[in-house]
Amino acid sequence: MTIQQIKQRFGIIGNSPGLNRAIDIAVQVAPTDLTVLISGESGTGKEMFPQIIHQLSPKKHNSYIAVNCGAIPEGTIDSELFGHEKGSFTGAVKSRKGYFEEADQGTIFLDEVGELPLSTQVRLLRVLETGEFIKVGSSQVMKTDVRVIAATNINLLQAIQNGKFREDLYYRLNTVPIIIPPLRHRKEDIHLIFRKFAQDFSEKYRMPPIRLQDDAVKLLENFPWKGNVRQLKNITEQISVIEGNRHISAETLIKYLPESVSNLPVIYGSSVNKEDFANEREILYKILFDMRNEINELKTIIQEVSKLSGGTASDSADIFTKRDKNINHPNFISDSEKFINHINDNNKFHKDKTLIEDTEEIIEESLSLKDKEIELIKKALGKYKGKRKYAAEELGISERTLYRKLKEYNITT
Numbered sequence: 539m540t541i542q543q544i545k546q547r548f549g550i551i552g553n554s555p556g557l558n559r560a561i562d563i564a565v566q567v568a569p570t571d572l573t574v575l576i577s578g579e580s581g582t583g584k585e586m587f588p589q590i591i592h593q594l595s596p597k598k599h600n601s602y603i604a605v606n607c608g609a610i611p612e613g614t615i616d617s618e619l620f621g622h623e624k625g626s627f628t629g630a631v632k633s634r635k636g637y638f639e640e641a642d643q644g645t646i647f648l649d650e651v652g653e654l655p656l657s658t659q660v661r662l663l664r665v666l667e668t669g670e671f672i673k674v675g676s677s678q679v680m681k682t683d684v685r686v687i688a689a690t691n692i693n694l695l696q697a698i699q700n701g702k703f704r705e706d707l708y709y710r711l712n713t714v715p716i717i718i719p720p721l722r723h724r725k726e727d728i729h730l731i732f733r734k735f736a737q738d739f740s741e742k743y744r745m746p747p748i749r750l751q752d753d754a755v756k757l758l759e760n761f762p763w764k765g766n767v768r769q770l771k772n773i774t775e776q777i778s779v780i781e782g783n784r785h786i787s788a789e790t791l792i793k794y795l796p797e798s799v800s801n802l803p804v805i806y807g808s809s810v811n812k813e814d815f816a817n818e819r820e821i822l823y824k825i826l827f828d829m830r831n832e833i834n835e836l837k838t839i840i841q842e843v844s845k846l847s848g849g850t851a852s853d854s855a856d857i858f859t860k861r862d863k864n865i866n867h868p869n870f871i872s873d874s875e876k877f878i879n880h881i882n883d884n885n886k887f888h889k890d891k892t893l894i895e896d897t898e899e900i901i902e903e904s905l906s907l908k909d910k911e912i913e914l915i916k917k918a919l920g921k922y923k924g925k926r927k928y929a930a931e932e933l934g935i936s937e938r939t940l941y942r943k944l945k946e947y948n949i950t951t
Contacts, residue, residue, distance in 0.1 A: 553727065603644070
């Protein structure tokens with residue numbers, strides 16, 4: 539069976555070299571019993587390749603079971619995969635077969651295998667090495683003849699270094715590796731896939747299919763697609779349902795694309811909010827620490843100047859000149875100039891301690907996080923003439939976070 543026939547049978551679209559290479563490996567390894575590890579980003583279509591391997595293998599008439607390891611709670615994963623005996627744990631009211639027993643003589647696909655707990659990885663390793671397993675709550679060794687195909691969207695070598703995945707299991711799974719390229723590396727396939735999805739949604743919703751203008755095609759092909767084929771399908775469906783004009787321009791298409799890679803995907807949750815807050819806090823802390831160092835530097839200079847007996851403005855200026863190479867704060871420079879000018883007017887500075895106190899009051903600024911945050915936001919908005927997108931990039935935060943801060947502090951643009 540040719541690669542083109544494989545694509546037609548399993549609904550695979552694209553002609554990129556990386557995709558063709560992955561299909562070719564799947565076809566070659568199918569007649570064997572070798573374990574296969576499929577790697578690729580989320581949304582690239584990894585689930586299609588275990589089906590290709592199974593359907594072209596001698597086991598095609600037997601069971602094919604797909605298991606999402608990341609969707610099964612850690613406390614029940616062993617029972618799901620290997621079965622359990624009656625009474626082996628609370629709620630085990632009867633014996634149950636596991637997936638490895640059900641898939642005997644067939645194929646089992648372990649999706650997101652990197653999410654398996656370490657204890658379960660030990661059991662899986664034994665199955666791969668000897669074909670043996672033990673049910674939860676049993677002492678009887680059982681045999682199974684099952685073809686194992688695994689998939690992951692994480693870097694398992696990095697997981698091994700972090701102690702999250704067993705190295706011996708990795709090499710047992712990775713007998714034959716198949717790497718699915720991300721959509722951004724298949725630019726020549728993006729428009730083909732879009733047209734296929736557009737036709738499917740046209741039939742589903744009984745409306746004319748959408749078509750892309752040339753500028754929209756270029757935009758589509760150059761977008762990074764962090765969500766890969768799944769993200770492309772989602773956006774195609776949105777446009778198919780919402781847009782009345784069936785000829786889509788780049789101006790229309792860009793409204794459906796996230797503004798930047800850093801905003802893909804938008805996830806709602808406490809972890810994201812904490813990360814945004816941490817980034818903002820680090821920026822503010824850095825600014826405050828720099829200001830504190832500048833203020834301490836200025837105080838040191840004032841103390842040195844105050845010790846000058848009958849010092850002139852030029853003496854003071856020399857000290858400032860030596861010091862201010864490391865001081866870039868505009869307020870500091872401005873106040874320093876005022877200070878030197880005052881010495882020119884009154885050469886008795888060292889006797890007038892109230893002047894020093896006044897100067898310190900000028901230099902001292904509010905160290906309130908809220909005040910500095912408002913000040914920075916206003917400066918960024920002023921620099922980019924109210925354009926929130928560029929202001930957010932300058933501040934190092936997301937546009938969504940900036941919008942929230944504007945509402946919180948009642949800042950108008």
